[in-house]
Amino acid sequence: MPFVTDIVGPQHPVTEWPPLRPGMLRRATTIDTHPQDSHRADAQLRARDTRAGSSGTLEVVDDVVVLARLTDHVIDEISGGDPRLGRLLGARVGGGFRAIVRNLLGSDTTRSPALYLLLDDWVGASLVTGYGAHHADLTGGVEWPMSDAMSDHLAGVCSGFAPDASAVDFSRRNMLMPCVRGPLAPPLGGDGMPPGEPLRPHGMRRMRRLDVSPNGATAAFDAHFRDSHADADGIETVVHEYTVTGEIDVATQSISHLTAEARVLPWQECPGALASAQRIAGMAVADVRDHIRTEFTGISTCTHLNDTLRSLTDAQALLAARAR
Structure with a gap:
């Protein structure tokens, strides 16, 4: 099987989620994409906000399910508890979709409800489905040829595709798009996990999982992000995975410090993006999503780390739920 093995990045997936302790709040989401053929796919988007009471009892604060069917990433059918979703029919889940979502939800976006995270994050989830198509072709004996122009287009997109990165060098030497088979995905779940099918x-x-633990003047946060893929036999492997931990100053609602791991x-140069996370230290939580969308570009960053950091804005929604 022609998967690249000598230039891969870290391969150490998270093996379990921590339990919800009294006073903690958790937002957990899944976005599943199941291809029907090369053009059509079903999507299932689920989110759940959970609060742990002082006695350890769990209360579901918000629960969202969105079901959709797409053709070439264009929404043909969509349903869920919010009647506004019908206005997304005909929209393409790609460039410009996040602006459509902002117009759809209006002032709701400032409160960062779970529905907003799901729809905003759908763009990134849709983008990485290209891995599934690449994997299917490789296992079926079909390789993806590349030209110098295509390699040049990739170069500079992110840290893993810096002009001198190993993946770019591989594509130029072999005229093929490289592909990595990640480690087996340890099953995750437990407290606050939205229900769903395998x-x-x-x-x-x-x-995704975002935990917030208020403690007086500060609130600790613990974020986990994973993209995974199931092969033809249903074996699930990890494609991308990050964790980010840190603290929020409750009075200023700003990020006092954080650590990204x-x-x-996929590529050995990808972790070079970790340093970019420190650029949001001291920033107001409410500003993180927009700042990263406009300012975090190029080889010092990673698309998937950016998506992980953008979700930290949702900590304000969890803190508000605790206050209520």
Whole structure:
């Protein structure tokens, strides 16, 4: 099987989620994409906000399910508890979709509800489904040829595709798009996990967890992000995985410090993006999502780390839920 093995990045997936302790709040989401053929796919988007009471009892604060069917990433069918979702029919889940979502939800976006995270994150989840198509072709004996122009287009996109990165060098030397088979995905779940079905063969899943633990003047946060893929036999492997931990100053609602860790990434240069996370230290939590969207670009960053950091804005919604 022609998967690249000598230039891969870290391969150390998270093996379990921590339990919810009294006073903690958790937002957990999954976005599953199941291809029906090369053009059509079903998508299942789920989110759950959970609060742990002082006695350890768990209360579901918000629970969202969105089901959709797409053709070439264009929404043909969509359903969920919010009637506004119908206005997304005909929209393409790609460039410009986040602006459509902002217009759809309006002032709700400032409160960072779970529905907003799901729809905003759908763009990134849709983007990485290209891995599934690449994997299916490779295992079927079909390689993806590349030209020098295509390699040049990739170079500079992110840290893993810096002009001198090993993946870019591989594509230029072999005129092929490289592909990595990640480590087996340890099953995750437990407290606050939204219910869902197992990932189907050839499907992809984007999974998130954000825990917030208020403690007087500060609130600790612990974020986990994973993209995974199921092969033809249903064996699930990890494609991307990050964890980010830190603290929020409750009075100023700003990030006082944070630490980002690369758990699973395809290329050995990818962890070079970790230093970019420090650029949001001291920033107001409410500003993180927009700042990263406009300012975090190029070889000092990683698309998937950016998506992980953007989700930290949701800590304000969890803190507000605790106050209520």
